[in-house]
Amino acid sequence: MESYFSKNITDALKNDPPGEWMPAMPDDCIRLSSGFPAPNLVPVEGIKNAVVDLLDDEQDLPLHYLGTPKMDQLKSMLQDRMAERGMPVSDKELLVTAGACQAIDFIARVFIDEQTIIAIESPTYMEALEVFQNYTSQFLNVPVDEYGMQTDVLEKMLEDRQQEGLSLPKLLYTIPTFQNPTGTTMTEARRKHVIELAETYDFLILEDDAYGELYFDEQAVPLKALDRAERVLYVGSLSKVVAPGLRIGWVATTRETIQALYWFKKDLDHPFTQAIMATFLEKNDLGKRLEMLRNTYQARRNVLLSALKEQMPDGVSWYVPEGGYFIWIKVSGVDTSLMLDQALDAGVSYVPGKYFFLENQESIEWLRLSFSYASEEDMIEGVRKLSKVVKESL
């Protein structure tokens, strides 16, 4: 049957065949690799109560295709949240999706074809990249340092391409705030710069703000709030602040683009999970929940940072994240993907940096640790184990 696959998919499968990227983890392993919230930070009881209340109140309504008024209510809650963060949008400028990945997929469908060049951060969130790779294989890799994406390097790339008569990217994919995997945040100067570049070189910006609400001290201004020329497609998510499994994300952009995205969305809607989320948010104060998460994750980050400082030998360095889930760590001269087996044997996991780069050259020395999942005790113990492995590898 595979001889009938269309050309695009055959190419996509060839570029990056499906498969496991991480070896299996032993059960008792301390998971510093896991990019999801700790069990006790998922509001299990709140969601259970939301389902019971929803079905008691609305009976079969949320279980049909058409869904319930709760879906509009969720949308207007998200609009309120956007407005509070300096990004007021009308109900025609926001589309609720089944997670940020569905949002990114619909955007790819509308804007990307085989001819399209996409500029991406290097390293970046690989699930988004996998989605893009279903549509194009042309990427421009823009490096990230501790202040986020290096917009001066991007500018140079664009200048050079223009001078050489090469095509320019149509879209830039960025996670400007508490980036995955680096945990870095673009400075305000760079934010302004990238928006200028979008206007000068005529590209759109897909701003993935999955972690933006999880700041520790200071909130960064989203690109969308700085955008005066309608160049930003903002993608938000409740996965990191409520629960990933409900798959609630959204896109905010121009009315015309939302209309086009809706064209793909309409038969792939998820009324029940949207109604559950609306009910949950109605009965639970998201502001308070965010404050709790910020405090918790900040404390966890501090624990992880202290452990690193205490335990890691010279030759290991990291960026200090001001929010989000991750710490990005450099182990000078060591191939972290080769070191992983030893780490797993020692009972601690991480994600090798290689996984987050499309072009793997410079990536081998990095690794990603997460402070979202493991307990504080486990993080300390995990770093102790990891530092032993590192010392043997350096």
Add this chain to the structure above:
Amino acid sequence: MESYFSKNITDALKNDPPGEWMPAMPDDCIRLSSGFPAPNLVPVEGIKNAVVDLLDDEQDLPLHYLGTPKMDQLKSMLQDRMAERGMPVSDKELLVTAGACQAIDFIARVFIDEQTIIAIESPTYMEALEVFQNYTSQFLNVPVDEYGMQTDVLEKMLEDRQQEGLSLPKLLYTIPTFQNPTGTTMTEARRKHVIELAETYDFLILEDDAYGELYFDEQAVPLKALDRAERVLYVGSLSKVVAPGLRIGWVATTRETIQALYWFKKDLDHPFTQAIMATFLEKNDLGKRLEMLRNTYQARRNVLLSALKEQMPDGVSWYVPEGGYFIWIKVSGVDTSLMLDQALDAGVSYVPGKYFFLENQESIEWLRLSFSYASEEDMIEGVRKLSKVVKESL
């Protein structure tokens, strides 16, 4: 921003711009248009209990991306069901999707590009057609009569195209059993014929079996059960037999194709709803539920048929469905889309036949009534109202 849309989407939006196809219905209207189950046939309590049990047992597990062992359990339940119906498949040959529409969308992604011709039944399920139209605008319309798709007409079309040196379709989309909108079922002879044609003319068959389990007397043999040459992609759904809003469907086909479909699915998975469905099916006997639904819908169909026989004037005829949700009715010489306003004024709704055809010529006389939603009393009253409107229009 819309000047940045890719060519494909611009074409798709042009072909069939998004919009409302049905006028708004008055609140007190008897909805013979609604293609979803009656409120009392949706297992609200069962689903509520499933959520409570699931979250009590598994806590945060089903609320993460990775989901729970319940997802494998759902898969193996679906495999058992397939085996009972003469379609044994391994776990590598089945992929659970977020409703049948997501399954159809992934299949379209893997097999369809702008060059692809798709053969479709005329009339057919428009939501599927809308999905296909996102990938190609080339369709071959195969007529349906009271015995389902006219495979002899399809054969003639294929012969003619081959003789004229025209491209042949790569995929046939069919709802062979209790078709939407006609309620018809392909005879066994036609089923065998279409599979022969697929082999002779080298095309694949997408079998949409959303209604197959809702037979009244006799179960039809799915095309997949007759398929010896791996030409059938089977799409199933629990929307019609449990609840549409949970969005649980699946594809069963070759291992290689499932692997390719999985490539698109993996970042668009819905662990929570799958785990809810698995828990529901664990605690509720689907066989018994199906028996209840078959009896209920058969009784409702009988009521609707009797009402039609009693009330409708000469010039109105219909196909008698042996399962499913719908009756397809011909009102000779009347444009049912023009008649709809009068019907809504009279307090009854239906879906004009026009909606289900890509080429609208022959469609204007037909309309679809549903016996899934309205109560028996309402159906009788609805037909009374509708017959008055019909008499005025004939």
